[in-house]
Amino acid sequence: MKRAPKNAALARTDIFISYSQRDKAWMERLKMHLKPLERDFKINVWVDTKLRSGDKWRVEIESALAKTRVAILLISSNFLASDFINSDELPPLLKAAAKEGTIILPLLLSTSAFSLTPLSEFQAVNGPDQPLDLLSEGQVNQTLFQVAKRVHEIFMAPAKKAVARPVVTSTAVAKKATTKPSAAFVETSKKTTTRGLPKADLATAAPKRAAASASGTQQALLVKRSGEWEVIPVHHAKIGKQLEMALRPATPSQVAFLTGLRQSGDGLASVVFRWHSYRCTQQDLHTVTENNRETWHLAADTQELIARTEVTYSNLTxxxxxxxxxxxxxxxxxxxxxxxxxxxxxxxxxxxxxxxxxxxxxxxxxxxxxxxxxxxxxxxxxxxxxxxxxxxxxxxxxxxxxxxxxxxxxxxxxxxxxxxxxxxxxxxxxxxxxxxxxxxxxxxxxx
Structure with missing residues (x-):
């Protein structure tokens, strides 16, 4: 019998299904497709039906959330309207996705306001134009099988070696107050240089310096390959052949966007910063706690923009x-x-x-x-x-x-x-x- 790979360092080992009680029938159908994973690969699937009479249900749910490696969200108008889901289940899941790599898999049951919520930053199993209640019976089974297949791929993939990320506490900051700041980033509010900028940027470096210093808090536009985008505050930035940014998201939608970007691994397509546009290949995105504040560090290779071939048409140059x-x-x-x-x-x-x-x-x-x-x-x-x-x-x-x-x-x-x-x-x-x-x-x- 096959078993899921063991990793002593991996505390999150379960699947958590988050759903509205009004959508219980859909949950049961999904569980049927996940049953082979439970039986043959010993992967635990947790749903609230496992709660027994007399259990301290809130404690049990919190314990299950703490063990979640993959969270499957059954999205419907019922789900989005649930105060309990939005206040008790989603916050720890989104935090775990941002800090510990928990995978969020939205499954769209019916037409809803999903695309207008921060959850839309996570790649759904099915598109908003293909909710389960609009599909044929065969198409529904195919979609549910895709969920099981995706979960199997996640659990069977070789565990990636964890990369140590420094966590800077307020105490550590106090001890190193006299230490010279790292050269990895150049604080945009204090210093701007033309060194390392693409040739196309040199012509306007001077006026952009003035504009940047006058604009207050710096912002960067990050664009995914899907066309989705978000504008996020920038704490530090260094741009040459490689782009390095320290981002400080200020809203849940910004956090969700970065979390989805990190889960995709290579979803970054371009970045706009200080009137410059860069085509990018994402290399790394991780979080660091600095002085009790979370900062996202982005590293990406930059490429020059490719100009299209231009022609004169009907005397229009x-x-x-x-x-x-x-x-x-x-x-x-x-x-x-x-x-x-x-x-x-x-x-x-x-x-x-x-x-x-x-x-x-x-x-x-x-x-x-x-x-x-x-x-x-x-x-x-x-x-x-x-x-x-x-x-x-x-x-x-x-x-x-x-x-x-x-x-x-x-x-x-x-x-x-x-x-x-x-x-x-x-x-x-x-x-x-x-x-x-x-x-x-x-x-x-x-x-």
């Missing part, structure tokens, strides 16, 4: 096309119906159908504060990855009611001219009337 792209992106201005640019903006060259700003404003809940944080970084990503400009000289957004005034100046590298071309946009973009529910950053053709 690439520079003219870039100006039109900038106006579409920043002002939501469509070319005239009879203009050759209308065809170019249909997708073959631009990959842009409309400005992301109205949808972005709606996505952040019409919050002016949040919009001011994320919009410049999202626009920087689009301006670079659509090959509109290579350098951003100025990007100012002034929000007033349902509109935003944009003052933008960017520079394109010399291609068809002897000197670089400047792209400027200065006007008002209306934010009302968005139909999209979310802005995904990708895929873009030049990405």
């Amino acid at each position: 690439p520079d003219m096309q870039a100006q039109a792209r900038a106006e579409l992106l920043l002002l939501n201005t469509q070319p005239p119906e009879q203009s050759p640019m209308r065809w170019l903006s249909s997708g073959r060259f631009n990959d842009l159908a409309a400005s992301p700003l109205p949808a972005l404003f709606r996505q952040v809940g019409n919050s002016p504060t949040r919009f001011k944080q994320v919009a410049p970084l999202v626009l920087t990503w689009f301006l670079h990855f659509t090959n509109t400009v290579q350098h951003i000289l100025r990007l100012s957004l002034t929000l007033k009611g349902q509109s935003v005034t944009i003052d933008f100046e960017g520079q394109r590298e010399a291609s068809h001219r002897d000197a670089p071309t400047t792209v400027r946009v200065n006007c008002v973009c209306l934010l009302a009337g968005a139909t999209d529910t979310a802005v995904l950053l990708g895929p873009i053709r030049s990405y």
Whole structure:
């Protein structure tokens, strides 16, 4: 009889199924597919039906959560509405996922607000357009089998050798108060250097220094290969051929995003920081406790952006096309119906159908504060990855009611001219009337 690999250092050995009592029938069907793993591989599957009369149920649940290696969440509107699940079960599971590598597997039972919650940062077994209650009987069994298969892969995979991570306590900080800070990171609020920056960044390093020092808390935009993204506060950063960042998430959604990124292992696609965009290959993401505060350390290899091949179409030079792209992106201005640019903006060259700003404003809940944080970084990503400009000289957004005034100046590298071309946009973009529910950053053709 086969047995799951033993690892004395691995305290988390169980599967925990979190579900609403109203979805008990789905839980029973899932348990049936997991039964062979229990019997043949001695993997313990814990559900609250194991509680016996007289048990101290809260203590038993806490004990089960502490042993959880894989948590399967049966997502439905009932699940999301459960106060007990959200207050007692999810917090320790999310904390364990962030600090100890517990795997979170959402299984979507029915249509719900899952995509609007921090839990959506975890890769679901089935897509939001394929909840179990919309599938045929055969498709349901296939999906439940995929859950069992994924769990089997997790438990049968050779245990990775743990990498020691320093945990800095307040006492340790006090003892080392006179020690020189590590050279691994350069504090962005105190020092900025052009050394090690890609050539494309050197032209605008000086204006970006001024912008960075004036902006207060630094923020970075992290983009997954799936197109999902999050803007997260940056404590330290060093960027050259390798990107190193110390991130300090301030909200549950930011923590969930980083946790999902760490679980995927190689899900990072790009990073935007200080008006620069970087294509990235994720190398490492781990947490360190510093002075009783958790910091996420990200290391990734950076790659230069690959410019797409540009052509002249109907007397519209690439520079003219870039100006039109900038106006579409920043002002939501469509070319005239009879203009050759209308065809170019249909997708073959631009990959842009409309400005992301109205949808972005709606996505952040019409919050002016949040919009001011994320919009410049999202626009920087689009301006670079659509090959509109290579350098951003100025990007100012002034929000007033349902509109935003944009003052933008960017520079394109010399291609068809002897000197670089400047792209400027200065006007008002209306934010009302968005139909999209979310802005995904990708895929873009030049990405």
